Amino acid sequence: MADQPPAITSGASSSLDPEIRQLREKLAEAYRLVALGQLVTGVVHEINNPIGSIVSNNEVSLRALSSLRQKLDAARLAGEAPPQKAIDLVDTLLSLAAVDKIACERISGIVRTLKTFSRVEERDLRLVRAGDLLRDAAKLVDCQYRRRIELQLFVAELPEIECYPQLLSQVLLNLLVNAGQAIEGEGRITVRAAQVIGSEPAAIEISIEDTGKGIAPELRPRIFEAGFTTKPIGVGTGLGLALSRKLIEESHGGRIWFTSEVGRGTTFYIRLPVRQTRPPAT
Amino acid sequence: MSETKAPRILLVDDEEMVLTSIRAYLSLETEYEILAHTQPEDALRRLDEGPIDVVVTDYLMPRVTGLQLLAEAKKKQPEAARVLLTGHADKQSAIQAINDVGLYQYLEKPWDNAQLLLVINGAIERTRLLRGLAEKVEELDAAHGQLKEAQRRLIRAFL
Ligand SMILES: Nc1ncnc2c1ncn2[C@@H]1O[C@H](COP(=O)(O)OP(=O)(O)OP(=O)(O)O)[C@@H](O)[C@H]1O
Numbered sequence: 001m002a003d004q005p006p007a008i009t010s011g012a013s014s015s016l017d018p019e020i021r022q023l024r025e026k027l028a029e030a031y032r033l034v035a036l037g038q039l040v041t042g043v044v045h046e047i048n049n050p051i052g053s054i055v056s057n058n059e060v061s062l063r064a065l066s067s068l069r070q071k072l073d074a075a076r077l078a079g080e081a082p083p084q085k086a087i088d089l090v091d092t093l094l095s096l097a098a099v100d101k102i103a104c105e106r107i108s109g110i111v112r113t114l115k116t117f118s119r120v121e122e123r124d125l126r127l128v129r130a131g132d133l134l135r136d137a138a139k140l141v142d143c144q145y146r147r148r149i150e151l152q153l154f155v156a157e158l159p160e161i162e163c164y165p166q167l168l169s170q171v172l173l174n175l176l177v178n179a180g181q182a183i184e185g186e187g188r189i190t191v192r193a194a195q196v197i198g199s200e201p202a203a204i205e206i207s208i209e210d211t212g213k214g215i216a217p218e219l220r221p222r223i224f225e226a227g228f229t230t231k232p233i234g235v236g237t238g239l240g241l242a243l244s245r246k247l248i249e250e251s252h253g254g255r256i257w258f259t260s261e262v263g264r265g266t267t268f269y270i271r272l273p274v275r276q277t278r279p280p281a282t
Numbered sequence: 283m284s285e286t287k288a289p290r291i292l293l294v295d296d297e298e299m300v301l302t303s304i305r306a307y308l309s310l311e312t313e314y315e316i317l318a319h320t321q322p323e324d325a326l327r328r329l330d331e332g333p334i335d336v337v338v339t340d341y342l343m344p345r346v347t348g349l350q351l352l353a354e355a356k357k358k359q360p361e362a363a364r365v366l367l368t369g370h371a372d373k374q375s376a377i378q379a380i381n382d383v384g385l386y387q388y389l390e391k392p393w394d395n396a397q398l399l400l401v402i403n404g405a406i407e408r409t410r411l412l413r414g415l416a417e418k419v420e421e422l423d424a425a426h427g428q429l430k431e432a433q434r435r436l437i438r439a440f441l
């Protein structure tokens with residue numbers, strides 16, 4: 001089955017009408033865009049400060065440099081040592097250059113992580129460090145929630161896993177966004193990842209724990225249903241978990257489940273085999 | 283009016299990056315005294331230590347929002363002009379709160395230096411006017427009190 005986009009293939013998909021397949025593909029794509037769109041607000045906010053700093057610093061640097069030039073020229077003409085004001089300007093410019101460097105690094109970092117999630121063409125199995133995927137997803141979600149939610153990451157030494165990185169990122173992103181949305185006001189999201197001891201074949205387990213409102217017992221059987229949502233229109237489409245389950249179970253041969261306590265929080269677990277053993281379809 | 287002292291600007295943002303940039307710009311363009319803080323608590327303490335002309339604060343900060351900070355600032359120094367820096371996403375809540383904290387102006391991030399300076403200059407002028415007015419009223423009150431006292435003595439002398 002590896003020759004088909006795993007996002008939209010189910011076990012029986014090879015026999016599916018191509019039109020339905022195309023529709024599913026569109027749906028998955030639309031969902032991905034919505035999820036990304038929600039994050040953009042947070043990202044824009046994150047970029048404001050570094051951009052503002054750079055623009056401001058650039059303006060100050062240009063003015064200070066020309067003023068510096070004049071002062072030094074005047075001093076040289078008069079055969080004097082450089083004036084104190086000129087030395088102060090140099091100090092200011094140095095501190096601004098240092099800020100610009102940090103600001104630029106931050107912007108490129110955000111843009112880089114954003115790229116990981118919008119890469120459409122990457123549909124191949126690859127060996128990746130799960131920790132990197134987790135850190136990237138966490139960074140993006142952190143942009144959105146950092147002022148009210150503390151995000152903790154505990155990633156143990158992990159073996160490289162064979163997976164579809166973009167699809168896995170999508171699952172992590174959805175679980176993290178769900179966790180963030182479940183927390184009203186301040187709270188904490190804790191992400192853990194470790195190799196499962198004694199598992200044969202080798203597997204890793206990722207957990208995403210939130211201190212949110214929890215899931216009512218009567219809703220628990222329904223949350224993986226496509227289209228089930230308790231969120232207002234514009235916030236939730238109810239596709240996140242349905243898609244996540246598909247991506248974990250069908251595309252990766254893994255498992256996804258959760259535990260929840262109303263008023264205390266929810267933890268989602270993902271277990272993934274380290275190697276994809278299923279024979280590729282011909 | 284106490285025109286003699288350089289205007290003092292209290293600048294608050296949880297990001298050092300922003301403080302450095304704005305401080306550099308203002309010290310290049312003006313002679314203002316800039317007090318910059320990443321911790322709202324430290325900024326509030328500054329308000330107990332002497333008159334501030336303008337308080338400029340970021341909106342979204344951990345623990346305390348810019349509006350909460352400005353509300354505190356208003357209690358401590360009502361005449362000090364209050365300016366809010368906001369991101370695009372929180373613009374709406376900022377506008378809604380203009381009346382609550384008696385905001386002088388709000389500016390959107392990423393900020394524009396020239397506009398920031400314009401706002402700060404206007405704010406300084408307003409604060410100094412208010413303080414000048416308060417002084418005059420006090421002087422008037424004192425003069426009125428003296429007059430009253432003189433009148434009382436005069437009356438007593440003739441009675
Ligand atoms: N961490 C969580 N805490 C509490 N409830 C949750 C959590 N994760 C999911 N849910 C519940 O499960 C429902 C379905 O989640 P799902 O991710 O499938 O859709 P959604 O988040 O509502 O919308 P979408 O992901 O399409 O934007 C949610 O509406 C919410 O009620």
Ligand SMILES: [Mg+2]
Pocket residue numbers: 174177178236240241
């Ligand atoms: Mg969701």
